[in-house]
Amino acid sequence: MNPLENIRIVLTDPKFAGNIGSICRVMMNMGLTDLALVSPREDLNWNEARKMAYKAEPLLDQIKTFQTLEDAVADCTVVAGTSARTGLYRDHAYLPREIAPVILESAAHHKTALIFGREDKGLFNEEIAVCTHIINIPSSELYRSLNLSHAVMVCCYELFLLAGSPAYEPPAECSPEADGAMRERLYAAWSAMMLETGFCEKEKLDHMMLGLRRIFSRGKLTGNDVKILMGLAKQSRWVAAALQREREKQVSGSVTQ
């Protein structure tokens, strides 16, 4: 399979339909075909989208829509989100040229996603948390923020160039990686474990989980890895519950004594 066709461009809550149309054209120019929207607004001007798509209407007509970002990437292994901001785990960001081989290698065997945030505010922290990798498109300090379709262009251009380069060879095989849905089940189990074992307070949980998500996204996370990590969380939660029962027993024991 052509790896470019395994790469899904995901737009979270885009405000301007013209950008959606422009992105269809950019994608078709660069050999991509899979566009998804997360919770698209009711009032998007689809005529404007059609105008900007200009000869890329086939992509516009097969856009997928999802209610949540988690749903949009549930079948994707590598999930790379773009961010113009720094800080809060955004410092481990890749350049588009650095991430291109990671994405193509993933896309040679798995659905892979590139996430772009809303025009004015980018991706929220809880959306960044869903990403396995962060991409930072270099830009001038005088004006950091790119138009949405131009940000998509830069990323797709790097992927198209690398995929077409004679030097590029897709990996022959690849261990089965965990997809978005598996990863989310893992993080849910670990969140519960962290609370139930008393590892952290509820207020600190989101921050802790962001850190953990980064750690687990640094390399590939296979299906087997997830099974082990899930089992570990399950065991700790069982221990925590058992301890709780033990304590309750002692309390009630001391009362009845």
Add this chain to the structure above:
Amino acid sequence: MNPLENIRIVLTDPKFAGNIGSICRVMMNMGLTDLALVSPREDLNWNEARKMAYKAEPLLDQIKTFQTLEDAVADCTVVAGTSARTGLYRDHAYLPREIAPVILESAAHHKTALIFGREDKGLFNEEIAVCTHIINIPSSELYRSLNLSHAVMVCCYELFLLAGSPAYEPPAECSPEADGAMRERLYAAWSAMMLETGFCEKEKLDHMMLGLRRIFSRGKLTGNDVKILMGLAKQSRWVAAALQREREKQVSGSVTQ
């Protein structure tokens, strides 16, 4: 001087003002400041341009306009034109990544131009003729033609990346290169020479000159080179004129004999 500020983006006869605005934003994102229009239409919707420029209005407000492409690049040494088509000397095209060091090296010392054609028809052959280099932006065979602002984005992105790369060092010195105006004087002299010496028919002249322009644009052309080549043309034209006079003399001589 920052070489990026020495690079002029030249748009020939753009149809949609929205693209002009988008290009202002792209340029400001990528550290460029010099935008020129050739023979802009009277009916351009500047409100649309302002909307798309979004925070890059300063660039919009300092756009230069020129009547001809030759005027727009008269002070530029390297003049690179983008083309999606192949054939007619377009085959010697560079990729944006290949041309970036050539452009930056030129821009370290001279005004340098990047030319983009009209949205629907690109650059005409006589505009391609003004260029010293041709750039071909890679794109999918399914949809070759990029939106104007996205074509500018790709080129500016490569320049911004290279200029900011720690590995990049601008050349310490540079021989004084011929600018656009000098080159056009040279080509005019050579055109006259080719006709006056009977090297080619008038109908073949444009085609011949395109070939010659390619040859002279392959390397750097210094001011001294131009002087020599101008002198050579002048001398051949003098010989051709002398021959003509000689023949006329003989004809009138044979008549009077």
